[in-house]
Amino acid sequence: MAPPSSLVRTARCLWHWQWLQLMGGLGPADAQGNYRRPPGAFDQLPPLPTDAAAPDGHVLIVGRSCPWAHRAWLVWSLRQLGPSISLLVVEPDPKAGRWCFQQAFEGCSTLAELYQRSGAAATARATVPVLYSRSQQTIVLSESARLIELLNRWPGATLELEPAAQAASTTTWRERLQHSVNDGVYRCGFARTQAAYDRAEAELFDTLDALDADLAAHPGSWLSGPALSLADVVLFPTLIRLELVYAPLFGCTRRTLWQLPALADWRRRFYALQGVDQTCWPEAWRRDYFGALFPLNPSGIVPAAPPLSTLVAGPAAAP
Ligand SMILES: N[C@@H](CCC(=O)N[C@@H](CS)C(=O)NCC(=O)O)C(=O)O
Known part of the structure; x- marks a missing residue:
């Protein structure tokens, strides 16, 4: 026999209240339910240390x-x-x-x-x-x-990731990405209300659409111009986790990356840069996110995912 509806209503209220308390453990929210990333320690840019070049310093x-x-x-x-x-x-x-x-x-x-x-x-x-x-x-x-x-x-390297000719565009993209994309996926996943989620989600996909349009207009280019920059560097960690973590866990599901082909191509090119594959640990990403964020995934079940290699593979060769 089904429990009386008043009991179900009470249980739902209690459960929702408990969920809100648990969400508080993930990070603070404002009165509208928007997630607010807390500030951290040691957050000021210091001068380059005098012993920066020292081996293993x-x-x-x-x-x-x-x-x-x-x-x-x-x-x-x-x-x-x-x-x-x-x-x-x-x-x-x-x-x-x-x-x-x-x-x-x-x-x-x-x-x-x-x-x-x-x-x-x-x-x-x-x-x-x-x-x-x-x-x-x-x-x-x-x-x-x-x-x-x-x-x-840092001394000892020649690659310049803040190319002077692209400084303004790099700064503009970095600021937008930090808020709408890097923090944006967390504001989707950690939203406490539908309205808070809707706001974060709209900003996230508006920015991904803008990125796709910009890259499509400049084939083969990087985000802020012809040279690789810190704007590319900050986009990659979020974009490479999209299908594996942020879509299934944080609800970043409006579009798949295949619907943003210039952005998908950018991700493939970035992944192919020397050493980038050594920084990617899809099993650890999925284990940590799905295992640690209890209020979002109380069962602890890690869903199946496509292998990373299929997300960064080149277009199929013509027959
Ligand atoms: N503002 C920091 C945020 C870094 C951050 O939130 N790191 C998370 C892991 S993704 C962490 O270490 N959290 C541990 C904690 O909050 O206790 C930054 O961008 O460097």
């Missing part, structure tokens, strides 16, 4: 699933900064909601301990990416938007 700490860490990892890889900055991958502990070192690092077993030792407030979020100085024994910077700028100025 710095450490870039990343987590495989994190798109903000992915952009720093990409600059590190594209500019081949390995001789002066070593890469350290931390693993998530989804039950405790924190990042852990696989082997103790500077006497710390969690990233939170490293933040504390570097002078962060006890309440600060311990986020990746992090740039750590071995000589100063402190975190230099942990805000990815600034970190990619610092890494672009």
